[in-house]
Amino acid sequence: MFYHALEINEPKCIGCARCMKICPTEAIRIRNGKAYIQEHRCIDCGKCHESCPVDAIFIKQDDFKSIHDYPHSVALLPAVFLSQFPSDMRVSRIYAALKDLGFRHVFEVESSAAIYAEAKNRYAMAHTDQKPHISSFCPAIVRLIQIKYPSLVDNIMPIKAPIDLSAMYALKALGERGIPREEIGIFYVTPCAAKIAAVKSPVDEKRSIIDGVINMDSLYNRVFKKIKEQGKDYVFQPSRSPNLSADAILSTLTNGERRICMAKRSYAIDGIQNVIDFLDKLENDEVESVEFLELRACDQSCAGALLSCDNRFLIGERMYNRARKAAERERNGEMPRDKEMDSSREYLLEHSLVDAVKPRSMMTLDKDRKVAFQKMEKINRLKDFLPQVDCGLCGAPSCDAFATDVVVNRIGLSRCIFYQRHLEHKNEITRQECLAAMNSVWGTDRMGDPQK
């Protein structure tokens, strides 16, 4: 089973079904008045988290205290982290707060962006027969393709994401300073659920070298609190400012990979529904001669990530601003810090490949085609019968999803309110049974006592 970072906090969940309606892979059902995630369909995109009005969907993370278990704790920050803070907040101040919180070393994930881009270009040149090449950057997209577009899995470039490359670099750099592996704890500060899931169960199903994951919003709160506590006049040792290159900073935004890839025709698509619409076309061979695809689950890519602490456009602007300054420094001949990695370039490139991505289709009704065929015939008969209003009262997001649930998971057909009326009319169901069917979906305490 794949690790999922998204979980429902049952006591908090009010079973409002907003998440069920919005989930792009129809992974959510309502049972006993609570939302429930079907794990084999979930891609950790976090749409449900966004839609929840009571914050009942949470993202599991590791205990922050575990950073103290390692003498050399490393924070791997995504480039979007610094842009969470207001633009008048000095970067060196944020770094100082991170050190005060207990991190011994801080690396920005996108330091490896140039090496990641080169690994992709090398792969693209060596595999010209497998176009279009799909970027491995966004783990929610990789999972989407695995479950929904099995015929496209071979188009995903089997290349480690910048997180893994940077973690490898951090380990190597600290190792060269004589620090043993067991003293190093690599903590990834994640902007989204999908990246946690990817760290906890990597695509190629091997163990990740990352020791823990911390949610970006919770670290933001800690850093902010620390800075407020320390006050305006706090004296700190300024650490070297993290000069990422402009390319590296922009790489997490939409078009960030596309603008530096070598492909003649490429597309950058953000927003999970946009990606789904596009992949449907691509799978039908309706998109011609495209060579590279940068696909991101979040609107505005990582600036719009789930654990962002501010509006996606404000964060995007801060990132552009930072990139503009970085580009100016580069023009003035200043070396960006990601050039540090150049000494490890060949080592990282050599270790940049992962095993091929495998499909794990959620679409298949049964492995045995004969059984699948029988199930499908039943489902089709049901579909013709159901009202097709997608009201969701049965606890499934659509009539089609319900038909599948009835056949595959043996859910009672009387959960359909239209069918209930039909049975009532024929005197084939009692009022008690109607209520019981309703309660099995929406719970018993959904309404107040009408007698009162």
Next chain:
Amino acid sequence: MHQEYTIIEGDFVNAGKASSSVKKTLKQLNVDPTVVKRVVVALYEAEVNAIAHAYGGKVLVDIDEDKINMVVADKGPGIPDIAMAMQEGYSTARPEVRDMGFGAGMGLPNMQKNVDKLNVTSEVGVGTTVEMEVNFN
């Protein structure tokens, strides 16, 4: 299992409706992705052909455990010389159709390449019927 779709003359916007829906069905039946792809490409070509050349028609799809049978039957000008039409690059598409990126003369050859059985029958002035079959195993 039987599915039917209607084709409307010149409605390129909806080209691919039938092939998309067939694709979904075959995925659920655990048909090999490469086979699914062949089916989808062939059916899409046939759909576009009918939209481009004919005055409307129907797509009839029959799926059983081992194979899919697809019939695209249109009312239209018909094909006077089927052998000629089977040649790559031969096209009678109108300029406005070509302007939309269709009509490269690859339709029938592409269908031929992707299916296990192809049968084209046509009567000039009446219409064309393309019958295709793909085995799943």
